[in-house]
Amino acid sequence: xxxxxxxxxxxxxxxxxxxxxxxxxxxxxxxxxxxxxxxxxxxxxxxxxxxxxxxxxxxxxxxxxxxxxxxxxxxxxxxxxxxxxxxxxxxxxxxxxxxxxxxxxxxxxxxxxxxxxxxxxxxxxxxxxxxxxxxxxxxxxxxxxxxxxxxxxxxxxxxxxxxxxxxxxxxxxxxxxxxxxxxxxxxx
Numbered sequence: 001x002x003x004x005x006x007x008x009x010x011x012x013x014x015x016x017x018x019x020x021x022x023x024x025x026x027x028x029x030x031x032x033x034x035x036x037x038x039x040x041x042x043x044x045x046x047x048x049x050x051x052x053x054x055x056x057x058x059x060x061x062x063x064x065x066x067x068x069x070x071x072x073x074x075x076x077x078x079x080x081x082x083x084x085x086x087x088x089x090x091x092x093x094x095x096x097x098x099x100x101x102x103x104x105x106x107x108x109x110x111x112x113x114x115x116x117x118x119x120x121x122x123x124x125x126x127x128x129x130x131x132x133x134x135x136x137x138x139x140x141x142x143x144x145x146x147x148x149x150x151x152x153x154x155x156x157x158x159x160x161x162x163x164x165x166x167x168x169x170x171x172x173x174x175x176x177x178x179x180x181x182x183x184x185x186x187x188x
Contacts, residue, residue: 036060036062036125036128036131037058037059037060037062037063038057038058038059038060038063038066038090038095038121038123038131038133039057039058039133040055040056040057040121040133040135041056041057041058042135043133043134043135043136044135044136044138045135045136045137045138046137046138046140047137047138047139047140048140048141048142049141050099050100050101050106050111050137050139051100051101051102052098052099052100053098053099053100053137054096054097054098054099055096055097055098055099055119055135056094056095056096057090057094057095057096057121057133058093058094059090059093059094059095059123060090060093060125061090061093062125062126062127063089063090063095063123063124063125063126063131064089064090064123064124064125064126065078065088065089065123065124066078066079066087066088066089066090066095066121066122066123066124067079067088067121067122067123068082068097068119068120068121068122069119069120069121069122070105070106070109070117070119070120071105072118072120073120073122076122079095079097082097082103083097083098083099083100083103085098086098090123095123099119099137111139112139113139113140113141114138114139114140115138115139116136116137116138116139117136117137117139118134118135118136118137119134119135119137120132120133120134121133121134121135
């Protein structure tokens with residue numbers, strides 16, 4: 001009995017000395033990794049083609065399932081149901097999905113040139129509430145520029161750019177008078 005009491009006293013003395021050795025009066029707890037880490041590499045995308053628009057996000061190890069919405073958050077679908085090659089969870093700290101206008105519901109949306117549409121994402125961490133992120137996609141297809149170059153005129157180059165175009169022939173006349181020459185073209 002005496003040995004047990006001495007042993008308990010030694011344990012209490014050890015704890016007391018450990019507590020006395022602490023000089024920090026305001027202890028803090030910090031998490032080394034973000035619990036809410038779910039951020040896309042780019043949340044504003046400009047694309048010339050909607051055939052394949054890859055999206056990628058860095059994820060925290062605490063993020064589990066991911067869902068997406070094309071209608072402002074009214075209807076949520078899993079990325080796997082939209083793109084079978086996508087995952088509905090973060091793997092190795094990454095989440096990726098490829099948007100395409102050949103897949104529903106994006107194929108039913110009438111997206112015109114210059115229009116911006118938003119895809120909403122939500123991720124559920126193991127601890128806490130849903131994490132919401134938006135990705136805006138602007139459809140800006142390239143369009144050919146219509147430029148005309150007169151026959152006989154020079155092609156302007158500079159900064160490594162060359163202007164190529166169809167040629168349209170126009171009549172050019174040289175007029176003389178007095179001691180000077182005026183060169184120009186006559187539009188017909």
